[in-house]
Amino acid sequence: MSLSSGSFTVAGEKDNANAADESYQCECIECGYEMESEEHCRDIKCPECGGQMRRAERPGPGQKDLMEENSMSVKLNSKGRSNANSLVDSGKVDKTTSWSWSADDENKILGDPADWAAYTKWFMGTESDADPETKGHYKYPFGKNGKVYRSALIAIRQRAAQQDETDIYDSVGAMINKIDGNKAMSWFEIRAQEDGELSEIWIYDEIGYWGVTAKDFVKELNTIKSKKIDMHINSPGGDVRRDSRLQCN
Numbered sequence: 251m252s253l254s255s256g257s258f259t260v261a262g263e264k265d266n267a268n269a270a271d272e273s274y275q276c277e278c279i280e281c282g283y284e285m286e287s288e289e290h291c292r293d294i295k296c297p298e299c300g301g302q303m304r305r306a307e308r309p310g311p312g313q314k315d316l317m318e319e320n321s322m323s324v325k326l327n328s329k330g331r332s333n334a335n336s337l338v339d340s341g342k343v344d345k346t347t348s349w350s351w352s353a354d355d356e357n358k359i360l361g362d363p364a365d366w367a368a369y370t371k372w373f374m375g376t377e378s379d380a381d382p383e384t385k386g387h388y389k390y391p392f393g394k395n396g397k398v399y400r401s402a403l404i405a406i407r408q409r410a411a412q413q414d415e416t417d418i419y420d421s422v423g424a425m426i427n428k429i430d431g432n433k434a435m436s437w438f439e440i441r442a443q444e445d446g447e448l449s450e451i452w453i454y455d456e457i458g459y460w461g462v463t464a465k466d467f468v469k470e471l472n473t474i475k476s477k478k479i480d481m482h483i484n485s486p487g488g489d490v491r492r493d494s495r496l497q498c499n
Contacts, residue, residue: 276303292416304414324375324389326417333371334425337398343429344393349401351391359394360385374406375418390418400429438467442476449476453483 276291277284283298291303337343360369366383370376375389390406393399403422410419439452451471457464 274305276305278303290411292411292414292419302416323378324413324415324418325378326415326421327370327373327376327388327390329370330373330375330390330392331421334374334392334398335428337393337396338425338428342397343400344397345400345429347399347401349399349405351394351402355391355394356385374422375410375415392422398425398429400426403429437462438470440470440474442474446476448478448480449474451479451481453481 274287274289274291275284276287276294278296278299278301281296281299281301283296285297285303287294287303291305294303295301296303359372360366364383370382370388372391372393373388374392376382377387377389380387390409392402392406403426407419407422407426410416410422437454437457439454440449441452442449
């Protein structure tokens, strides 16, 4: 995709009417303290007790909070995390293949007769309400054929962020960072050719990862002086509420 050079802004940056789209109503899981924050609730701690904050989603009368229910039932699987870290340390990582997971993949890992001890090592989460000797107990598969898939970790981290499953989100993020060489991470890259006529923009991974926001992207984008821009996008999307919409003028 090619576009002409121009100025870029973040939608809502100059319009206070959209400020609500950039804030979160949070409450503490431990003490119930409520506050509004410009940062995502999972990224802050309670100022009263230091506990974990979550989005304050209000259930109806007699209903459970679905977000809280999901957060409480899906837990980080230490055996899966240990196996994934071991594979990453051994270099057994597929960095490029798109992730897919089928019933055949499940059955191949489980074996016949079923080996649940081996099966659990390929999942980053477990569902505490399900029988450990059922497939429904295991969540977030991250690899197959003896390898961790980077694309699977990206997908897991995106889903864990949506569900406020902080332990899984943080563990998978650390693995991705290790796979990528512990370098400073970003979901975009801007390359300007030496003649200054063309700049290339690459957007990959999930928008909003690594603490790099849409505003960071726009700030660097506005330094481009090239007459022509080629944009390359290979991204699963991002958390729309966490990062403001991008708007080209």
